[in-house]
Amino acid sequence: MAQWEKILVAVDEGETTLRALRYTARMAAAMGDVSICLLHVYPEPPPDFYVNGGQLADYQAAKEKRAEMIFAQGERILFEAGIRPARVQRLVHLAAGRSISQVVLDVQKEGDFGTVAVGKRGVSKAEEFLFGSISNALARHSNRFTTWVVG
Amino acid sequence: MTDWSLFPPHILPKLRDHYAVKSMRRAPKLFGDTSNFTSIDYGDVLHVGDRYLLVVGYTKEGRFGIDEQPKQWVPKVYDLESGERKIAKLTFHETYTVTIGHLEVTCYRSPEKEARVIELVKGNPYFMQGYSSQDQAGNLVRVLDVIQGQRLDKHLENLGGTHREYFDSHCKKILSNFLESVRGISLLHAHGLKHGDIRRDHIFVDHADGRFRWIDFDYDFYLPERPFALDLFGLGNVLLFILGRKNFRPADILNDPDMGPEVFAGLDTGDLSLVAADRVFNIRKIYPYIPKCLNDILMHFSAGTQVMYDSVDEFHDDLVACIDRI
Incomplete structure (x- = not known):
């Protein structure tokens, strides 16, 4: 079993991320000595990106700048709940050749995170089939760790 | 002069x-x-x-x-x-939006992707063959062999007979051939490539050996979390067409003198396509003699499903098990 007090929170720009962060903040504050990693995963650029003269370094720089803002917002919620800054870590990944949910699962495994928190958007079956659902993918593949799906 | x-x-x-x-x-x-x-x-x-x-x-x-x-x-x-x-x-880049049901997906015409597929499937009899080369301006031109054959949908129509005769006489062979097509798509996915436009008229039946050959690989789409979902969706639609030899919209059933209100009344929204809701996937309600195992595969593409396919391999394995039992 992974270390349950190591919490990985998958974050993006959506409202559901804020709900997941607030939930995690309250749980973590009550639990005491936990560490939290905020993880932002962004997809590969679209197929026409390079044809149109795009540079991967520029794309990554823009995405990582955006991630900084997401992290800052997330940390604010955690710190207000009393989580010490030293217990919060940031990670940003490009999902190169992998889906976003697969990257989250890989980071969970590599970091031995016992708890993964994610917001739930609430999508239709058709949307889930075509666009996927990260929360459903995590819930389905939870094995030897706990997933908090915050709706 | x-x-x-x-x-x-x-x-x-x-x-x-x-x-x-x-x-x-x-x-x-x-x-x-x-x-x-x-x-x-x-x-x-x-x-x-x-x-x-x-x-x-x-x-x-x-x-x-x-x-x-x-x-x-x-x-x-x-x-x-x-x-x-x-x-x-010839090189023609375009980006456009396709609407599937009420959802929109951005699609791209990608000569580069088609060139990669052609390179990967060189010598594979289940794909059209050819080569890619640059012109003087660096445009990627794909030069393709002509397939002496017929589109799958026309091939099935030309088999003639009633649906029951078609199903009893031809369907198992068609499904076995289609299985090779599914394996072909699985090969692409294993290499991180998509077909991009899986439709019943993008399989050609070769006159010489009866093999099914995929054509047209220049479409691509951007679905980062489910990169192969549209290919899977396409395979489900092709299987539906193979089993029914046509697609049935609810209105078609209502207006068909052999089915009419009685069959129509037995349908519910869960029987329709998961993504587009425009056609009936619960085909046993139309042709009750179609084996349940095949219908069960189709039902994974229906609005009523609780379990969706995540990969072409899952679809393939179910199809293999079912064909063996027919």
């Missing part, structure tokens, strides 16, 4: 004698740069890589007979060295 000195001497005999050139009132032009493909006309010659390709016609948009517009970026050509007929696909 044609200035033949523009063309290399070794292709001149075939060029001068070809009916496309003889029948022209103007001199053929030589295009080393195919960027402006709308200016290339019948009887002109494309210089791609080390080949000279005489334009002898154009392919047409063939989507279920609705539009028969010539595709100027896909000329039929005659290789002036080998004497073989080929199809050339």
Whole structure:
């Protein structure tokens, strides 16, 4: 079993991320000595990106700048709940050749995170089939760790 | 008066004698740069890589007979060295949105992706064959072998007979052939590539050996979390067509004298397509003699499903088990 007090929170720009962060903040504050990693995963650029003269370094720089803002917002919620800054870590990944949910699962495994928190958007079956659902993918593949799906 | 000195001497005999050139009132032009493909006309010659390709016609948009517009970026050509007929696909980048049900997906025409697929499937009998080469301006031109065959949907229609006769006499063989097509798509996915436009008219049945061959790989789409979902969706639609030999919209059933209100009344929204809700996937409500195991596969693509396929391999494994039991 992974270390349950190591919490990985998958974050993006959506409202559901804020709900997941607030939930995690309250749980973590009550639990005491936990560490939290905020993880932002962004997809590969679209197929026409390079044809149109795009540079991967520029794309990554823009995405990582955006991630900084997401992290800052997330940390604010955690710190207000009393989580010490030293217990919060940031990670940003490009999902190169992998889906976003697969990257989250890989980071969970590599970091031995016992708890993964994610917001739930609430999508239709058709949307889930075509666009996927990260929360459903995590819930389905939870094995030897706990997933908090915050709706 | 044609200035033949523009063309290399070794292709001149075939060029001068070809009916496309003889029948022209103007001199053929030589295009080393195919960027402006709308200016290339019948009887002109494309210089791609080390080949000279005489334009002898154009392919047409063939989507279920609705539009028969010539595709100027896909000329039929005659290789002036080998004497073989080929199809050339010139570089044409476009981005557009397709609407599937109430969802929108951004699609791309990607010559680069098609070139990668062609390279990967070289020698694989379940795919169209060809090669890619750059013209003088760096445009990626794909030169494809012509398949002597027929679109899958036309092939099934031409088998004739009632649905029951078709199902009893032909369907198992068709499914076995389709299984090879599914394996082909699985191969692409294992290499991180998509087909991009899986439809019943993008499988050609080869007259020579009856094999199913995939054609047209230049579409791509952007679904980062479910990159192969549209290919899976396409395979489900092709399987539905193979089993039913047509697609049934609820209104078709209501208006069909052999089915009518009785069959229509037995349908519910869970029987319709998961993504588009425009066709009936619960085909046993139309043809009760179709084995349950096949219907169960289709139901994973229906609005009523609780479990969706995540990969083509899952779809393939269910199909193998089912064909073995028929």
